[in-house]
Amino acid sequence: EDGRYLVITVSKGTDDRYRILVRDLEEPYAMPVELIDNFDAEYSLVGNDGPVLYFTNDLGAPRRRLIAIDLRRPGQEHWKTIIPECEKTLLGVGLVGNLFVAEYLDDVKTRVKIFTTDGQFIREVDLPGIGSASGFGGRRADTETFYTFSSFTVPPTIYRYDMITGRSTLFRRSEVKFNTDDYTVEQVFYTSKDGTRVPMFLAHRKGIKLDGTNPTLLYGYGGFSASMTPDFRITPLLWMEMGGVYAVANLRGGGEYGEEWHQAGTKLQKQNVFDDFIAAAEWLIDNKYTSPSKLAIQGGSNGGLLVGAVMLQRPELFAACLPAVGVMDMLRFHKFTAGRYWVDDYGSSDDPEEFKALLAYSPYHNIKPGTRYPATLATTADTDDRVVPGHTFKFMAALQAAHAADDVPVLVRIETRAGHGAGTPTSKLIETVADLYAFLFKSLGMKHDD
Known part of the structure; x- marks a missing residue:
């Protein structure tokens, strides 16, 4: 500065x-x-x-x-x-008003603490609830800073924070036409295959019946140290308005619990990510939120790989799958565009030991002829230069050839003049979501009164 x-x-x-x-x-x-x-x-x-x-x-x-x-x-x-390491994951630190503002993840929820420049704890910032906060920028001489808070049912809201008094005041609230009081957000913990405790967020209308009939969309990513924190997006809200349960599993491979959590879902340990996701689906079914005939899964990019892998490993567990711009050929991904940089997370088929691990779950290489797979709508774009569309083309061609159920659709949606997702015009986003949700509406047997 x-x-x-x-x-x-x-x-x-x-x-x-x-x-x-x-x-x-x-x-x-x-x-x-x-x-x-x-x-x-x-x-x-x-x-x-x-x-x-x-x-x-x-x-x-x-x-x-x-x-x-x-x-x-x-x-x-x-x-x-x-500021020493603690049980919470330190996301970042700002230096405002001659004080350190430290942002932490505490079981995937934001917590913010204020410290002096020699590391003495002063206070914790009182946040509105379960959600994600970011911002807290400024200069050394500033006496105030600003931050944004949001959650699955709370639109982005900007607060002014007084560095002297520790008081937050509302600065601006996003206007969205829905009643937040009609919905609830909760966090649950479940046990994965190897005994690891994994968190998951659930958002839905209040008062739903736990009878196994709720259409449920389970989302995951699990890679590259990316944390899936509770934030506000219109598309999950639309799903909840349609009567659905929206679930986000915080899988290993992400950054929710620091670098050890990340490394536990990489290279030779990548199967942990898929086991975590499968265990999330089983928890939702066992606790009567949904059933296999009402459960859909979704993920994009590395999350598209996630969906592709688990739908092949446990096809009977899901009614519909939405893999988006997924990395589907794990033996050759590093030979195309930016793929060579992903070996930090995936490993490389050039390494004999990593080759075996990659082959064991690579979606393109694990499709079994004569299997009844879930209804699938894969999405990609013709000019995606990050995850080239060839991944989806190859995977879906092989899936269509192997699929054993003529009454269950296996389709691919190819967007034109578009890329990996960033910068996509709003009109195209609306068209894509409309197609995805119409596909789920049909595949999960939803009714208009849901």
């Missing part, structure tokens, strides 16, 4: 592992100097006090901590821990 130092962050692959270079801008002929010369851990700059730089870091602290590195004594033995 003082403009003295240029900090250069160098990344490699998709993991949060960085090299750091620093240049002193007060020295006209100075060259960037390596502060961190390896890709062993994450170092995300928070701010500085003169030559002392603050970073969030996961070296020896998989749920992250805040450290201080003095450029005058940059050796690791001189690093100082300001």
Whole structure:
């Protein structure tokens, strides 16, 4: 913020592992100097006090901590821990009003704590409920900051936070035509195949009957350290208005519980992700939220791989599957466009041991002829340069050839002049959602009075 130092962050692959270079801008002929010369851990700059730089870091602290590195004594033995690692996952830290604002995930729900610059805890920010908060930006001299709070049934709402008094006041609320009081959000925990405790969010209308008849859409991702936090989106709300239960499982491979949780769903451990998702489906059925004839699953990109893998491993568990822009050929994904960067999470078929693990679950290679698979509507785009549409084309052609039920549709929807999803015009998004939900409406036997 003082403009003295240029900090250069160098990344490699998709993991949060960085090299750091620093240049002193007060020295006209100075060259960037390596502060961190390896890709062993994450170092995300928070701010500085003169030559002392603050970073969030996961070296020896998989749920992250805040450290201080003095450029005058940059050796690791001189690093100082300001906010130590704790049981909660540290998402990020801001430096506002000469205070650190630390954002944590506590069982996938946001918690925010305020610390002094020497790491003394001051207070916790009171948030409106179960949901996700972000923001808390500003400058060292500011006495206020702003943050956004949202949840599955709470549209994004901006609050002003007084750094001195610790009081939040409403600044602006998004206007959405629905009654939040008609819906409820709860978090449950279930046990995966290997005994791991996994969280899941459920959102639905209040007062539903737990009789196994509720149309349910289970969503998952489980990769690249991405945390599936409770946030507001119109499409799940529409599903709930149609009478459905919306479920989000927080699978291993994500970042909900830090780097160890992430690594437990990568490479040779990738099957853990699929086991977690299958266990979520079984929990919903066992607890009478739904039944196999009323259960659909959805995921995109890495989540498309998730849907493709579990629908082949447990086809009897689902009535409908919506894999979007999925990575379906796990033996050759690294040979196309950005796929070479994903080996951090998936491994590579060039490695003999990883080849066996990839082949065991690769959707394209595990389709079995003569099997009755769930109704499937895969989506892709003709100019997706991240996950090339060939993944979906090959998978769906093989699935259609092997599928043993003429009365169960297995279809692909190909969007034209579109990519992986970002930047898609609103009109095309509406058309896609309309097709997906019409497909679910038919496949799950929903009625208009649902």
